[in-house]
Amino acid sequence: MAQGLLRFITAGSVDDGKSTLIGRLLYDSKTIFEDQLESIEQASTQRGTDGADLSLLTDGLRAEREQGITIDVAYRYFATPKRKFIIADAPGHIQYTRNMVTGASTADLAIILIDARAGLLEQTHRHSFIAHLLGIKHMVVCVNKMDLVDWDEARYNEIVDLYRSFSSRLDIPDIRFIPISALQGDNVVDRSERMAWYDGPTLLNHLEHVHVAADRNLQDCRFPVQYVVRPQTDAHRDFRGYAGRVAGGVFKVGDKVVALPSGLSSKVTSIAIGEKQVDMAFPPQSVVMTLADDIDLSRGDMLVRENNQPESVQDIDARICWLSEQPMRPGTRFELHHTSREAKAVVKEVVYKLDINTLHRVEDDLQIGMNDIARVRIRTAAPVLADDYRRNRATGSFILVDPGTRLTVAAGVIYA
Amino acid sequence: MSDYNLSHLDELEAEGMYVLREVAAQFERPAILFSGGKDSICVTHLARKAFAPARIPMPLVHIDTGHNFPETLQFRDDLVNELGVQLIVGSVQELIDRGEVTEEQGFNASRNRIQTPTLISTIEAHQFDACVGGARRDEEKARAKERFFSHRDDFSQWDPKNQRPELWDLYNGKCQPGEHFRVFPLNNWTELDIWNYILRENIAIPSLYFAHEREVIRRDGQILANSAYLNLRPDEQPEKLQVRFRTLGDLTITGAVESDADNLEKIVAEVAAARKTERGGRMDDKRSQSAMEDRKKEGYF
Numbered sequence: 001m002a003q004g005l006l007r008f009i010t011a012g013s014v015d016d017g018k019s020t021l022i023g024r025l026l027y028d029s030k031t032i033f034e035d036q037l038e039s040i041e042q043a044s045t046q047r048g049t050d051g052a053d054l055s056l057l058t059d060g061l062r063a064e065r066e067q068g069i070t071i072d073v074a075y076r077y078f079a080t081p082k083r084k085f086i087i088a089d090a091p092g093h094i095q096y097t098r099n100m101v102t103g104a105s106t107a108d109l110a111i112i113l114i115d116a117r118a119g120l121l122e123q124t125h126r127h128s129f130i131a132h133l134l135g136i137k138h139m140v141v142c143v144n145k146m147d148l149v150d151w152d153e154a155r156y157n158e159i160v161d162l163y164r165s166f167s168s169r170l171d172i173p174d175i176r177f178i179p180i181s182a183l184q185g186d187n188v189v190d191r192s193e194r195m196a197w198y199d200g201p202t203l204l205n206h207l208e209h210v211h212v213a214a215d216r217n218l219q220d221c222r223f224p225v226q227y228v229v230r231p232q233t234d235a236h237r238d239f240r241g242y243a244g245r246v247a248g249g250v251f252k253v254g255d256k257v258v259a260l261p262s263g264l265s266s267k268v269t270s271i272a273i274g275e276k277q278v279d280m281a282f283p284p285q286s287v288v289m290t291l292a293d294d295i296d297l298s299r300g301d302m303l304v305r306e307n308n309q310p311e312s313v314q315d316i317d318a319r320i321c322w323l324s325e326q327p328m329r330p331g332t333r334f335e336l337h338h339t340s341r342e343a344k345a346v347v348k349e350v351v352y353k354l355d356i357n358t359l360h361r362v363e364d365d366l367q368i369g370m371n372d373i374a375r376v377r378i379r380t381a382a383p384v385l386a387d388d389y390r391r392n393r394a395t396g397s398f399i400l401v402d403p404g405t406r407l408t409v410a411a412g413v414i415y416a
Numbered sequence: 417m418s419d420y421n422l423s424h425l426d427e428l429e430a431e432g433m434y435v436l437r438e439v440a441a442q443f444e445r446p447a448i449l450f451s452g453g454k455d456s457i458c459v460t461h462l463a464r465k466a467f468a469p470a471r472i473p474m475p476l477v478h479i480d481t482g483h484n485f486p487e488t489l490q491f492r493d494d495l496v497n498e499l500g501v502q503l504i505v506g507s508v509q510e511l512i513d514r515g516e517v518t519e520e521q522g523f524n525a526s527r528n529r530i531q532t533p534t535l536i537s538t539i540e541a542h543q544f545d546a547c548v549g550g551a552r553r554d555e556e557k558a559r560a561k562e563r564f565f566s567h568r569d570d571f572s573q574w575d576p577k578n579q580r581p582e583l584w585d586l587y588n589g590k591c592q593p594g595e596h597f598r599v600f601p602l603n604n605w606t607e608l609d610i611w612n613y614i615l616r617e618n619i620a621i622p623s624l625y626f627a628h629e630r631e632v633i634r635r636d637g638q639i640l641a642n643s644a645y646l647n648l649r650p651d652e653q654p655e656k657l658q659v660r661f662r663t664l665g666d667l668t669i670t671g672a673v674e675s676d677a678d679n680l681e682k683i684v685a686e687v688a689a690a691r692k693t694e695r696g697g698r699m700d701d702k703r704s705q706s707a708m709e710d711r712k713k714e715g716y717f
Binding site: 003004005072073074075076077079083084086098099101102105106213216218226227229230231232233235236239241243244245250272273274275282284285286288299323335337338340393394397398399401406407408411 | 420421422423424426427428429430431433434437438440441464465466467468469470471553554557560561576577579580581582583584585586588590591592603604606608609
């Protein structure tokens with residue numbers, strides 16, 4: 001079988017042992033190279049720390065190394081014969097919520113680290129909630145530093161129970177618990193001999209086998225047109241192909257499709273990846289489709305099936321995370337970017353803000369600043385072809401761009 | 417269900433093609449930065465697939481240090497002919513001749529650093545609003561935080577502490593006049609992915625990547641190709657070795673490795689077993705812990 005890809009996020013601070021855990025995964029899978037280790041050892045010596053400080057491997061920017069903190073999402077790569085992994089390594093403090101949201105937006109799985117001595121903390125709730133908000137369906141709760149609680153099964157069970165009762169409020173279908181010691185390597189790559197009472201998989205074993213392909217929406221056909229390919233060469237004088245990435249469902253040659261928003265129908269006559277013709281296309285493939293009829297279709301439009309269409313909406317009920325240092329000014333007209341479509345948009349109402357440590361709704365202070373998560377109602381100038389985010393991440397997500405600064409100021413998920 | 421599983425190379429390819437199409441759709445004057453190295457060859461291959469059966473709708477831009485391996489230039493010209501795309505060359509030598517930059521002197525002198533002003537002047541002359549490059553996040557730690565659409569101010573500078581958030585695959589290519597983006601479709605690829613992909617797609621690459629006999633000198637643990645552009649110390653003696661290159665920069669900075677990998681299968685096996693990063697052979701990165709970050713801030717590739 002082909003080696004697949006798993007994208008996962010780790011959130012936390014150095015204290016949780018996050019860097020140690022990542023360092024161990026990279027080290028035990030032989031992804032740290034000699035010259036990297038050499039360069040880290042040299043830098044650690046200069047700084048007067050004992051041994052190789054593995055956080056230097058993950059903290060890539062000068063400012064981060066100087067301050068000893070992680071301020072941005074860093075991406076790490078490692079592979080085993082079974083899978084290739086992309087780690088989005090996000091900082092864990094509340095002032096970096098937006099970074100964790102960014103890292104979580106493309107992740108299939110989240111690792112939550114809990115210090116066995118400390119138990120559930122505010123940040124455990126916060127990280128779990130963000131993972132849930134961003135639609136991550138697989139969670140691995142690593143109860144770390146088991147070496148510091150004498151490998152105690154009772155302590156582990158206590159934390160598992162507490163987490164279960166908390167997470168029943170979140171919509172995460174697959175939650176797995178693993179007792180580990182990232183520092184000593186127990187249950188990370190190799191099975192722990194000191195926790196014989198645990199009979200589940202090691203962390204790496206779980207990451208290698210967790211089934212994520214089924215998370216992709218293969219039911220609702222969605223093909224946002226990204227670009228129109230028109231060669232205008234002698235060999236392809238009349239060729240007109242629609243390039244895009246399948247956002248949902250399975251498209252087959254011969255399928256009847258409807259173009260939105262025009263509502264015109266046609267039939268798929270060919271699907272190609274580069275110069276190779278294929279019979280079908282599914283997420284997340286990038287293909288070019290041709291149609292039997294010459295209909296009006298361009299970037300921002302979407303091909304769907306007649307009996308299964310997204311909602312065409314101008315009033316959007318969404319959760320947003322505010323990303324900008326400038327607080328949201330009421331009445332600002334944003335550009336809303338959704339699939340390959342853009343529309344002018346205005347936030348009509350802030351319904352409530354969330355205290356993401358307690359998950360309580362805040363209704364008396366509706367000022368939205370950086371890192372705030374809020375439920376809002378948005379009105380767009382043109383219809384958006386939207387699905388519920390929980391059903392389809394690609395057609396249920398959007399960003400808001402400030403028309404003046406051109407910066408991305410908010411990220412949103414649609415509740416349809 | 418297993419019918420709908422993609423290999424990781426398929427997924428990376430789909431992502432790269434998607435990014436390139438976003439570039440063509442969102443920008444007025446995009447370009448592909450082409451060095452003749454394996455990464456920019458992969459970008460070009462992805463572009464060919466992304467826009468087939470049409471030609472790649474953007475020119476290739478080569479920043480020519482004047483210290484090239486002749487093989488690289490020949491390869492570049494052949495590829496441009498085959499693809500039928502426009503080639504734009506930004507010449508470091510011309511900037512030196514016009515007195516706009518000064519060359520480094522000394523034993524380890526290289527034109528690496530003055531590629532940056534040449535690149536910036538080429539971008540300005542052609543008013544490119546997006547330059548697609550082959551950099552990857554796994555190459556170097558400053559690159560681990562790179563975005564797909566990486567914003568550059570009107571001095572071409574990168575501000576790593578103030579990068580735009582980038583979520584899902586919604587890439588915001590909006591900027592102010594004079595600013596531009598660097599775009600990295602291979603962000604999520606590793607060196608091994610590149611080689612596996614070249615093998616799978618049977619992509620042509622310069623002969624320098626394959627093991628061959630070459631006159632080299634050993635310096636500071638590096639093996640450098642001997643050439644007219646290298647200043648030899650009195651004690652340095654050229655010798656002949658069986659080598660290949662893991663990256664291709666210009667002649668003066670690209671370290672070779674001793675190798676007998678003379679075909680793609682052997683290269684994949686060698687890379688998979690390697691214990692040093694590919695940039696371990698790059699003199700330009702060795703100058704300090706932040707060498708790459710500092711160059712990137714100035715506008716380097």
